[in-house]
Amino acid sequence: MNNYSFITMSENNIISIDSVIENLISIHPLLSKTFTRSIRHKTNLNPGSLYVLGVLTHYEKLSMSEIGCKLAMPKPHVTNQVDKLIVENMVERFFDPADRRIINIRITPKGIEDFNDIKQSISEEMRHKLELLDNETLEKLSVASLQVKEILMTIDMDRTKTSGTCCKSE
Amino acid sequence: MNNYSFITMSENNIISIDSVIENLISIHPLLSKTFTRSIRHKTNLNPGSLYVLGVLTHYEKLSMSEIGCKLAMPKPHVTNQVDKLIVENMVERFFDPADRRIINIRITPKGIEDFNDIKQSISEEMRHKLELLDNETLEKLSVASLQVKEILMTIDMDRTKTSGTCCKSE
DNA sequence: ATAAATAGTTATACTTTTGTAACCATTTTT
DNA sequence: AAAAATGGTTACAAAAGTATAACTATTTAT
Numbered sequence: 001m002n003n004y005s006f007i008t009m010s011e012n013n014i015i016s017i018d019s020v021i022e023n024l025i026s027i028h029p030l031l032s033k034t035f036t037r038s039i040r041h042k043t044n045l046n047p048g049s050l051y052v053l054g055v056l057t058h059y060e061k062l063s064m065s066e067i068g069c070k071l072a073m074p075k076p077h078v079t080n081q082v083d084k085l086i087v088e089n090m091v092e093r094f095f096d097p098a099d100r101r102i103i104n105i106r107i108t109p110k111g112i113e114d115f116n117d118i119k120q121s122i123s124e125e126m127r128h129k130l131e132l133l134d135n136e137t138l139e140k141l142s143v144a145s146l147q148v149k150e151i152l153m154t155i156d157m158d159r160t161k162t163s164g165t166c167c168k169s170e
Numbered sequence: 171m172n173n174y175s176f177i178t179m180s181e182n183n184i185i186s187i188d189s190v191i192e193n194l195i196s197i198h199p200l201l202s203k204t205f206t207r208s209i210r211h212k213t214n215l216n217p218g219s220l221y222v223l224g225v226l227t228h229y230e231k232l233s234m235s236e237i238g239c240k241l242a243m244p245k246p247h248v249t250n251q252v253d254k255l256i257v258e259n260m261v262e263r264f265f266d267p268a269d270r271r272i273i274n275i276r277i278t279p280k281g282i283e284d285f286n287d288i289k290q291s292i293s294e295e296m297r298h299k300l301e302l303l304d305n306e307t308l309e310k311l312s313v314a315s316l317q318v319k320e321i322l323m324t325i326d327m328d329r330t331k332t333s334g335t336c337c338k339s340e
Numbered sequence: 341a342t343a344a345a346t347a348g349t350t351a352t353a354c355t356t357t358t359g360t361a362a363c364c365a366t367t368t369t370t
Numbered sequence: 371a372a373a374a375a376t377g378g379t380t381a382c383a384a385a386a387g388t389a390t391a392a393c394t395a396t397t398t399a400t
Contacts, residue, residue, distance in 0.1 A: 023315035033242035072203035
């Protein structure tokens with residue numbers, strides 16, 4: 001029985017992983033299209049810049065490489081997107097006192113404010129859709145999306161290839 | 171008390187919608203990057219073609235416009251992506267007997283098979299990450315992602331602008 | 341029957357993102 | 371001190387996706 005329960009456990013696990021991936025793959029284009037489109041129409045920022053801004057709201061500071069890692073974005077592209085955000089005073093660079101090669105980025109108060117405005121604006125359409133859901137469904141979606149978000153954020157989608165090494169252990 | 175409870179209800183609702191959007195916006199780049207990168211490296215298909223293929227696994231048939239609607243993809247782009255899938259024998263066109271302007275697309279058995287292979291392959295990295303999660307977390311993610319997926323799929327991310335009208339009522 | 345609307349394609353210009361390699365500055369290794 | 375590794379930038383080529391308009395074929399409305 002021990003053995004048996006172990007096997008089913010493991011089986012379940014595999015099934016679980018596949019179904020998770022299945023779900024995530026389905027979720028992705030739905031979100032991708034909604035937000036990307038809105039971003040294009042309602043802001044001057046590239047989708048990429050906005051992702052950078054977004055990830056910076058979750059961390060006090062990130063180095064250029066870490067940003068690229070969190071978003072699996074090539075380093076040269078990170079440079080470009082951060083440059084744009086700096087022009088807009090939404091983020092700022094500062095050297096790492098311990099290692100002067102490292103350039104850290106943090107979001108500015110203006111960045112936080114702007115990001116909130118942008119979020120409001122790009123999510124207008126989706127808000128209208130969500131308003132049509134009944135309370136129970138909405139609540140379910142709220143809890144479920146929070147869980148997905150939190151779990152995914154603990155997973156580093158790192159890549160070691162594109163341009164030098166990427167995320168190290170957190 | 172009735173009134174009060176109504177107000178809090180409504181407040182909660184607004185808070186819920188905002189937090190849902192917040193979560194979805196956070197989830198999006200995480201998935202986007204993971205899958206997009208893998209798609210690029212492990213298949214010959216564009217990400218776009220794969221999204222089309224994916225959405226076709228969920229519906230028996232879809233017209234060109236409906237595909238564009240489900241994915242919020244401009245119609246000319248849908249044409250391109252479907253063309254590529256047809257060359258690979260992964261989907262097929264057939265006229266709608268009731269209205270010969272409409273071209274319906276359905277996935278072929280080969281398409282289903284290939285899509286499964288591709289899914290396996292593009293999700294390898296993510297599978298390794300997910301394997302590191304403990305069972306409880308994985309189970310939570312499985313349930314939560316399923317809920318998010320199912321709810322989002324009931325919401326049409328339609329757009330009426332790009333190229334003529336889009337999704338009509340389901 | 342004619343005009344207007346709809347579904348889809350073609351063509352084209354454009355933006356965003358990716359991939360690669362060369363390069364500088366700094367740190368680590370030896 | 372010299373060599374190797376690391377973090378970041380620059381520059382350029384290529385892929386993917388977006389926007390728009392013009393066009394054909396079919397259907398619907400008048």
